[in-house]
Amino acid sequence: MAADSPLMALFGRSPVKPMQEHMQKAHACVVRLIDFYDVAATGDYQAAEAIRQDIAKLEGEADRMKKDIRMHLPNSLFMPVPRSDLLELLTHQDKLANRAKDIAGVMLGREMTIPNPIQPLMREYLESSINTSQKAADALAELDELFETGFSSREIKLVSGLLNDLDDQEHRADELEIRVRRALRAVEKDYPPIDVMFLYRVIELIGDLADVAQRVGSRLQILLAR
Amino acid sequence: MTVIAEYGQWFVLLACLFGFFMAWGVGANDVANAMGTSVGSRALTVKQAIIIAMVFEFAGAYLAGGEVTGTIRKGIIDANVMAGSPELLVYGMMSSLLAAAIWLVIASMMGWPVSTTHTIVGAIVGFAAVGIGVEYVQWGKVTSIVMSWVVSPVLAGTLAFFIFRSVHKLILNTDDPFGNAKRYVPGYMFLTAFMITMVTFTKGLKHVGVGLSFGESVLISLAVSFAVMLLGVALLKRVTIDEEADRHFRFASVEKVFAILMIFTACAMAFAHGSNDVANAVGPLAAIINVVANQGNILAESAMPAWVLLLGGGGIVVGLATFGYKVMGTIGRKITELTPSRGFAAELAAATTVVLASGTGLPISTTHTLVGAVLGVGMARGISALNLRVVGTIFASWIVTLPAGAFLAIIFFFMFKGIFG
Numbered sequence: 168m169a170a171d172s173p174l175m176a177l178f179g180r181s182p183v184k185p186m187q188e189h190m191q192k193a194h195a196c197v198v199r200l201i202d203f204y205d206v207a208a209t210g211d212y213q214a215a216e217a218i219r220q221d222i223a224k225l226e227g228e229a230d231r232m233k234k235d236i237r238m239h240l241p242n243s244l245f246m247p248v249p250r251s252d253l254l255e256l257l258t259h260q261d262k263l264a265n266r267a268k269d270i271a272g273v274m275l276g277r278e279m280t281i282p283n284p285i286q287p288l289m290r291e292y293l294e295s296s297i298n299t300s301q302k303a304a305d306a307l308a309e310l311d312e313l314f315e316t317g318f319s320s321r322e323i324k325l326v327s328g329l330l331n332d333l334d335d336q337e338h339r340a341d342e343l344e345i346r347v348r349r350a351l352r353a354v355e356k357d358y359p360p361i362d363v364m365f366l367y368r369v370i371e372l373i374g375d376l377a378d379v380a381q382r383v384g385s386r387l388q389i390l391l392a393r
Numbered sequence: 394m395t396v397i398a399e400y401g402q403w404f405v406l407l408a409c410l411f412g413f414f415m416a417w418g419v420g421a422n423d424v425a426n427a428m429g430t431s432v433g434s435r436a437l438t439v440k441q442a443i444i445i446a447m448v449f450e451f452a453g454a455y456l457a458g459g460e461v462t463g464t465i466r467k468g469i470i471d472a473n474v475m476a477g478s479p480e481l482l483v484y485g486m487m488s489s490l491l492a493a494a495i496w497l498v499i500a501s502m503m504g505w506p507v508s509t510t511h512t513i514v515g516a517i518v519g520f521a522a523v524g525i526g527v528e529y530v531q532w533g534k535v536t537s538i539v540m541s542w543v544v545s546p547v548l549a550g551t552l553a554f555f556i557f558r559s560v561h562k563l564i565l566n567t568d569d570p571f572g573n574a575k576r577y578v579p580g581y582m583f584l585t586a587f588m589i590t591m592v593t594f595t596k597g598l599k600h601v602g603v604g605l606s607f608g609e610s611v612l613i614s615l616a617v618s619f620a621v622m623l624l625g626v627a628l629l630k631r632v633t634i635d636e637e638a639d640r641h642f643r644f645a646s647v648e649k650v651f652a653i654l655m656i657f658t659a660c661a662m663a664f665a666h667g668s669n670d671v672a673n674a675v676g677p678l679a680a681i682i683n684v685v686a687n688q689g690n691i692l693a694e695s696a697m698p699a700w701v702l703l704l705g706g707g708g709i710v711v712g713l714a715t716f717g718y719k720v721m722g723t724i725g726r727k728i729t730e731l732t733p734s735r736g737f738a739a740e741l742a743a744a745t746t747v748v749l750a751s752g753t754g755l756p757i758s759t760t761h762t763l764v765g766a767v768l769g770v771g772m773a774r775g776i777s778a779l780n781l782r783v784v785g786t787i788f789a790s791w792i793v794t795l796p797a798g799a800f801l802a803i804i805f806f807f808m809f810k811g812i813f814g
Contacts, residue, residue: 173790175727177780179779320566321567
């Protein structure tokens, strides 16, 4: 009886903590980008390669965590939130790590030099995008409290506030993107065209990162709305 | 008649042995299910749970176990009609005990989820219907017992749902969950104590020689519950806000308040379990003793000796002492997703249902009731992941357990009949 008590079989593994750990891992991936950028901006691509490997390693870990969570969410599980919404949220969390890896990959592959005039603005832009991911991580840190309170109206209000912050931050990143593009356009004639093309591509990817972070937020919002 | 006179003492001795073994099994395995929720939610250590279980299982068995024992003893079989051949009742009850004990050992070894209650009821109905005659089974009573197996998890689930919703409204969804937890948790303690004492005073205690009117019972229950609540308030005074833990998880301190409450509901759960499940072990024993003591005259209305309940309670305690530690540890490790704020709701709902069933004399499965209660909390969006396949497992265990208990009991019945004539 004890070996297979119905009471023991009743409890599935809670996805809450693993989801939060996955988000932390994905965000850790994103945060490393600023170190990568600082080293890359000096042109030392040997040091940058080491950091990119670090990012790739973190991304791989996040990927494994994602698969593990999916494995432990069979559709016979009864949860306070729809399983599909939770899996959707997980997919977007994982995309954060993927974007970080992409950005580092493109920059390293081209051994990209950032034009001096736009360097400070570019860094500010990247920071702002990483901050968007930070806001998403902040909101996700409330996931355990949400489950604990049984999705109480107060807790939902609190998380909604955090999600508003996230949207604001994404908006700031958007505005910075426009400014960076403008600044690059002003100096683009002085640099090799192909390098500039890829620079535009990196700018786009950084904007994408903020976008994905925002989408993590909107998935969380869907989870709350019931 | 002569068989009883000749072998009477031996029958009683054997039945005591089987009954004690069954009680031991209940203590070793079943109690872990009843108390595992407390251990899993870290409200109690395994050691504390064992001590609480020993005291309250015994108290429940002795003080409130009489009604269900009566049902098993004389409710399923129409004893009056069997007055002509009392030895058949003795053989049957012995075979039921033996069948249930052996089936439980087999199931434990194979890891099948079975219920002691279902096994013993299946065994008694089986030997009576096949060995003696279908007309000797009180089918009306059997139907109400089987109905109660469906009703009890549903009732526990409904209660748990509303208890958890009240926690949500009064404590979790407020500006100051910690303050409100301290304010309202004593109320739940009062409720827990009142429910237990009310059933004990109104339905139990008769065999101990205490006969109280309903009014007296209410007054004493209120007084006892109030005392329990004061004890709870004193314990709660020592719970303070843990800033460090709250930084990681804002409800860590609130859960600490519920952990205190869960000590009380764990006591209630052990009491309820003892009051219902002791009958599985000592009900058949009581029936045998009754026949032998009256020299073969089956007296449906005769009183049951109190020492039978003592023996059952003792068996449970020995089972706990020998195997409870290991089994409870295993279950406790598995059930870690249940926080005290949920665990208490499930336990309070299950304990209430089981104690009510004990008071009405219905043998039900504590484990199934607890599963129903946990599902109820889940329905109230209280638990992050529940495996609904368990409901299927429970139905499967019913389908397997009832015929298995019946089949084994029939075999032993004819064996005893062959040996003693």
